[in-house]
Amino acid sequence: MSNVKFRNEILLLLEKYGAQNLSVAELLCDRHAKIPEKVALFYESENGDSVKYTFAELKELSSKFARVLAEVGIQKGDRVGVMLPKCPEMVITALAVWRLGAVYLPLFTAFGPSAIAHRLTDSEAKVVVTDTNNRPKLEDLMTKLPVSIVTVSDQFEEKVAKDEYSFWNEMKKSEPIRNVTLVNGDDLLILLYTSGTTGNPKGVKIPVKSLASFEAYMRFALDLRNEDMYWNLADPGWAYGLYYNLIGPLLIGKATLFYGGPFNPNEVYRILEKYSVTNFAAAPTAYKTLINAGKSAALKYKSFLRAASSAGEPLNPNIISWAQEVWGIPIHDHFGQTELGMAVNNHHLPELQEKLKPGSMGKSMPGFKMTVLDAEGKELGPNQEGQMAVDILNSPLYWFQNYWNDTENTKMAFTSDGRYYFAGDSASMDEDGYLFFSGRSDDIILSAGYRIGPFEIESALMQHDAVSEAAVVGVPDQLRGEIVKAFIILRDGYSSSNEIAKELSTFVKERLSAHEYPRQVSFLDELPKTPSGKIQRFLLKNAEYKVISC
Structure with missing residues (x-):
């Protein structure tokens, strides 16, 4: 595939998703529903029950739920919080939100009340869709926030309280809404909160035109083909799962696969075989857990894998070797973040495939130009370590502009001239254009594919009666990459x-x-600080302290 063809494909994607008067529901669902039997979702529950939904069925169901949301008061631009596990109702809800031109606000199901409260308050969400397992987390918020709750359960119960609704009971009574709300490429599609070094999580504003970047990754990096069976293990409560497990497949008319149970190596192998999965994506921690289960567990099941990908944290070379041994294919390491989507890959598309270099996250994806900057914001030469950044001027698929109600963090994310966006990682680039991760250039903790900011954890610790001061860092861990370690002054x-x-x-x-x-957890008499009183977390990372493992 020539550079000219890549440029033309990217221009077509930008034209399609950056246009005026778009229907997101049409782009993700309705256009594919014209083939009645076309499957959009395979769902496997923890107890082994399985069901599939066609695009046509999702169109009808999401049109009904869009009516429910509209009657609750949701209009174009309103934020709708969604705290659901991987389940069909999550897909129905997402499509219904976008059918109304509203904004999808993901709430990871592992969040507790404090994390949920910040996101709902800051976003001014009007509705939260959740399930019976997560509904109790909202109990104390009901008296503080003007938010309506829709709960998914197995029962068709009536409305249980004021401003509360039963998902399937309301759906049973609802007529499909036939008119979709049109949006533009710059309108907001998603508001997703990502951890910051200081302060509360930042709201990343993800516009409709970001769909161009999402589709490019599905095609260029994952090489998702018509004949592929695709499975991405990532949870849609986070960027990789939301962009490339929920949205990406729907965008190109491919079925995705949701498994509703907890991670279990034998279940992963069983599902890979049952559904003849050919294209698989997961975080390094998932691969490490599969390795720890032993080769015998892998070899009990037949593999159909053609392509395997990893994202979320750097991939160790031994994982690639293991995959080559048990599956006969290498795992391709990819890099991205909430504000970018995926931007650096060891691409699967044959025309972009190159030799895998141990320790490298790959090369810039077509549509992005990644570079490495020095402290003054100037591009460095080969094999020089600096800050990884996006050259915005030469990255047509780049879409991030600013954080939600946060001018200070927005300013810090860019060079003073606005030419480059800082990815927040230290890296180097060799003479062939391969990028190599060196470490975080801030205090963000990368654990099992999750980005964790110290501030939220420190704030939570400070609410305990025993804690006088607290500092949190990430420390190396063989399975998760890093784990959270807390230093406490009692x-x-x-x-x-x-x-x-x-x-x-x-x-x-x-x-x-x-x-x-x-x-x-380690207990100290004092924390290392700068003269101005800022915690010097790097000193805590590099020193030896008595540790209590929890």
Whole structure:
């Protein structure tokens, strides 16, 4: 595929998704529903029940739920929080939100009340769609926030309280809404909160035109073909799962596969075989867990894999070797972030495939020009370490402009002239254009594919009566890449112990999120700080302290 052809394809994508008077529901669903039997979703529950939905069925169901949302008061531009596990109702809800020209606000199901409250308050969401397992997390928020709740359950119960609705009961009574709300390429599609180094999570504004970048990744990097069976393990509560597990397949008319149970190596292998999965994507932690289950577990099941991809954190070369041994194919490492989508890949598309270099995340995806900058914002030469950045002027698929109600963090994300966007990672680029990850250039923790900011965890710890001061860092971990470690100064009257360490860990887990809690705790008499009082987390990372594992 020539550079001219790539340029032409990118221009066509930009023209399609950056236009005026677009229907997102048409782009993701309705145009594919013209083939009645075309499957959009395979769903496998934890107990082994399976069901499939066609694009035509999703069109009808999402049109009904769009009516429900409209009657609750949702209009174009309104934010709708969605706290659902991977399930058919999540897909129905997303399409219904976009059918109304509203904005999808993902809420990861592991979030606790504090994390949920910040996102709902800051976004001014009007409705939250959740399920019976997650509904209790909203209990205390109901008296503080003017938000309506729609709950998915197995029962067709009537409305249970004021401003609360039963998903399937309302659907049963609803007539499909036939008129879609038109939007433009610059209108907001998603508002997704990502962890920051300081302060609360930042709201990333994701416009409709970002669909051009999402489709490019599905085609150029994943090489998703008509005959492929695709499975992406990532949760749509986060960017990779939302962009490329929920949206990406729908965009190009491909079925996606949702598994509703917890991660289990034997279940992963079973589903790979049952559905004859040919194109697979997951975080390195998932691959590491498969490796730890042993080769015998892998070899019990037949593999149909043609392509395997990894994203979320750097991929260790031994994982690639393992895949080559058990599946006969290498895993291709990819890089992206919430503000970019995927931008650097070891591409699967034959015309873009090149030799895999150990430790490299690959090369810039067509439509992006990634570079490495020095401290003054100037591009560095080959093999020089600096800050990885996007050359916006030469990246037509780049779409991020600013954070939601956050001018300070927006300003910090770009060079002073606005030419480059900082990806937040230290990296180098060799003479062939391969990028190599060196580390985070801030205090973000990369754990099991999740980006975790220290501020939220420190704030949660400070709510405990025993804590006088707290600092959080990421420390190396063989399985997860990094884990959260907390350094605590206790108040007078409290003594360090295994019991208080576990209590603090549980305290964060219950209030914030099941993926962000400290797995290690150390107790100190004082924290290292700058003269201005800022915590020097790098000193905590590099020093030896007595650790209590939780």
